[in-house]
């Protein structure tokens with residue numbers, strides 16, 4: 184994946200420290216900064232991927248001094264770093280932390296920021312390169328960007344680059360996403376905008392590209408001739424925790440589908456890009472989103488399922504219903520679960536349904552993509568006891584047990600013809616060990632290198648919202664009448680099972696080690712005479 188930002192390209196060498204830069208974090212006193220950003224930047228420092236000429240300027244409304252900020256970050260890193268802290272490395276890092284207090288809407292803050300950046304450039308040699316990270320509520324995205332523009336802080340001169348990172352939600356529907364892109368585009372070039380989807384920081388999600396395009400044997404069968412259907416499951420064990428305030432305005436569809444799940448679907452379904460340049464990859468991803476059959480209101484009713492968890496038991500403990508969670512209305516109609524069938528209208532996938540589901544408070548935390556192949560003809564086994572041959576299945580486990588397994592049928596040893604499902608399993612940890620990571624390291628490093636491949640382009644975001652907009656519209660017009668409709672600790676509402684049963688299929692039990700649902704028992708269970 185190579186850089187496509189023209190500024191400073193020559194200095195961006197993957198695997199080497201990034202080019203000198205300052206990183207400005209808006210929302211530096213918040214949760215994202217202490218839980219993810221600081222531990223990730225510290226990990227980059229430990230891996231020697233940060234430049235020596237580096238600085239962080241934290242910005243927030245809190246009236247800290249730079250010393251207070253350094254102390255707070257030191258306390259926070261002790262709590263949130265994934266591994267122990269190497270204090271000498273941390274001291275190097277802490278000396279590069281600066282702080283500025285102010286109101287994001289106040290032009291004075293940006294004047295002071297300009298002065299601080301000039302000071303930082305002098306003290307730390309950051310060479311005028313700057314990464315602005317908006318770890319703020321999304322309402323501030325257009326405001327901060329507008330103010331940065333007005334203060335001329337986003338102007339790129341000569342080799343000096345200025346980039347802005349924002350994190351989902353990118354709007355709450357199609358119209359607001361278009362408006363946000365417009366507001367950003369008013370100040371920034373598209374190449375300066377890095378829209379983070381933290382799913383793309385997961386190694387296994389990135390591996391979808393390597394798996395498909397670095398191997399010759401899978402692509403030939405990766406299409407409608409051989410694939411019966413695809414399932415994507417993103418199941419969470421956690422409930423809404425303390426995020427009820429946000430979640431009430433979002434719900435499972437907005438929170439997970441146009442972003443994380445569409446990343447999984449586009450990477451699984453797209454055509455081979457002509458290169459790993461960001462635009463080439465994004466073009467192919469966008470084509471998939473645009474090829475998804477638009478959902479008419481009737482099809483929304485038929486092909487999209489929503490759910491909300493009621494009380495239940497998890498790990499033997501009682502857990503409350505969504506409606507009893509903090510900051511959630513007692514009659515809330517917000518979905519915490521969504522499932523749907525999508526069809527991609529192109530030559531590769533015509534007629535192959537993509538089923539997706541995601542929910543909170545499900546049986547287990549598991550994210551996987553399942554490619555279910557077509558069954559072979561039974562001809563060869565006509566006069567044996569084998570009545571049905573289960574289909575082969577390729578399971579790509581994104582988390583938590585990262586790996587890939589392929590199930591296939593084998594003859595069970597013995598004088599009669601019996602088949603049993605077996606697996607070829609690849610576990611990431613067996614081959615590559617595990618590197619503790621927050622998931623933000625690669626993404627932040629790529630921003631510094633100027634490689635937007637793992638980020639979302641404006642048109643991708645809009646194409647994603649365009650797919651889910653009909654569902655948002657129908658669900659808004661027809662409030663659910665059966666919420667809560669699944670118990671915490673289960674795999675979701677019954678309607679989601681019916682969605683597949685109607686088409687003669689069923690969800691794969693994600694906890695099963697490998698092999699299709701009814702494989703071993705049915706085909707291997709009975710004895711039969713050899714013909």
Ligand code: BG6
Nearest residue numbers: 351381382419421438439443550
């Ligand atoms: C976030 C959603 O984007 O992704 C959360 O807002 C969700 O609701 C989270 O829990 C899931 O991420 P992960 O990495 O735990 O699968």
